[in-house]
Amino acid sequence: MELAAKHFKASATKALADAQLQKALGNVEKGFIGKRKKAADALPEFEALRDNARDIKNHVLAHLDLYLEEYEAKVTASGGHVHWAETAEDARRIVLEICQNANAKTVTKGKSMITEEIALNDHLSANGIEPVETDLGEYIIQLRGEHPSHIIAPAVHLNKEQVEDDFRRVHTHLKADRDLSEPVSLLSEAREVLRKRYFAADVGITGANFLIAETGTSVIVTNEGNGDLTQTLGKVHVVVASIEKIVPTLEDTAQILRVLARSATGQDMSVYTTFSTGPKREEDPDGPGEYHVVLLDNGRSSMLGTEYQDMLRCIRCGACMNHCPVYHAVGGHAYGSVYPGPMGAVLTPSLNGIDETGQLPNASTFCGRCESVCPMRIPLPKMMRHWREREFERNLTPSTARYGLKFWAFFAKRPKLYRLAASFGMPLLSMFGGTSRRFKSLPLAGGWTRYRDLPAPEGRTFLQAWAQREALKQEPLNQGAGQ
């Protein structure tokens, strides 16, 4: 998708004015947070599991090359093929070739952020192959020509009335007077339509939550079972996954799974957790004849050994955005990138460079709630700050902020001058505050006073008043300055 992160501010303002979106975002705030808390509270070892999950991923990242080689060898041994893709373009080309070799007309897809990252659907369509999204949320937004607004709940920005309208618009082969007022009827209709598409598809494409080095297995978690149907009913199964999805063992996978769904949706486990290793074997009743894994780098290896390495621990649970007040206010589309919310504010600049994406790491209050719920303990605010530092070094910080800050820092670094300016300035400002003790508008403070009053200062500064009080105390004693 086209990166629109540089328009974040304008998109955010638009999102704030969208009443329907605001209502839908209220559900993110109310739903996910309580569910996660309940799930975490119910598990005494939850915090220890988070430490464990972090340690597993840190270990993998320190030895990523070795585990990737081990993984490749295991996939090959089980009859599958591993393809290395350095860029998004490489990955698109490889997937297209696999589909063309299979003479594919349609492909089904399980929900996958990585195929959003490489804009696979557009590429397949442009080459005459129809991609069909099978995750309900993804299916809905595909009908609307939109992109996911959330990494686990892609259509969370929509309400059921909008979905009903879309289904009536697209599913014209069904009776016009059918009742679609209940979520369950919408679900049944999507199921009926999609069921036929699974059987018609030549290739099934999924992402992967984990790639297990010791067994050459890819793992996906879903709540709808669509991933299983996608990967078993087609003649060919293509897994597209980024290199940091590696975990060493089955045991490690089980450990991280325990924090994944709890952090994402508050479930103990997602409804389906599907392990697939290689193509269909002779004794298997079903499964794909061919099994391919496309391993995508797309800038990730260049994050290794930098201050952004910790970001590669991310398991895409969405907890950070579910708890982010900025995400709650503007939703995922405003970020103008594949990955929204706090995790996107760190990852997007890593993948796409800071020049066009600089708004994202700035659009945070640094409230730290994202870090406090991240199951992998990724220090998200710290890494956003690192991006701000890179911007500042390269003069990408907007000039108003830059000069305003420099002006402030000039005084902050010169206490005597600061005291002098403050001892004149604040009483003056206090006087202008008048009897209402507030400013409804103030030159140069428009960003503040547009929406709120500025409380007037009391008058003398604290240090001025303190010095005066101390001087009065000293006077009667008539003591020397040295005492």
Place this chain on the structure above:
Amino acid sequence: MSALSNAAAQPRVGLFATCLVDLFRPSVGFASVKLLQQAGCEVHVPVAQTCCGQPAYNTGDRADTREIAEQVIEAFEEFDFVVAPSGSCASMLKKHYPGLFKGDTKWEERATRFSQKCHELISFLTDVMMVRDTGARLDAAITYHDSCSGLRELGVQAQPRKLLSGVEGVEIREMADSDVCCGFGGTFCVKYSDISNAIVTKKVGNIDTSGADMLLAGDLGCLMNMAGKLKRQGSNVEVRHVAEVLAGVTDQPPIAGSGK
């Protein structure tokens, strides 16, 4: 003498007033002094203080931040403790200063030693000075906003509530989502004023729904943000820094509102 053995006698505390308290709300500084003295501290206010450097730090300007940090360390490191009436500034001193000097062993050690002496005011009173009761009294139904840095970086949550519940006449009415950001976020509130407004609007709604007639918090940035919004909306909810109530120093008009 070590800080702790000194503390057993009369610890020398350097008060880092914070720029907002210094410039906008001196009464919070005096309330802090009173609370610290009541707790048995000898309070000093070094004149070489300006700001902790957070605006520069969060804008990505490490060079200026470091210069400011050196200045703060030099002005305050002689004291047994450094106390700030703000979770966010205290956290800057305590959690973020050492990292500014990575690669400069001498300064890094100095900053680390310094950071260990730094505390947020209310948690310092309860956790270090073991204060259980400040002896204040006030007839008010209060609600308390947990400011983000103090809450998540320093673990300040139970401490102010514990002390407030001991203030005679005070009734605590918890608002919904008291631990959710108010939308201040330093420069965020002016850089992204539309989003900040959306966040503070929700916060003010929760304050109203709590039915409290007074809003307290431990950070002047958040307080000025919420007070500014409450005033703009014509609310009567009185806004004060928690130190003012705990010290029983409520002679200055509130930051916003007129109470009941």
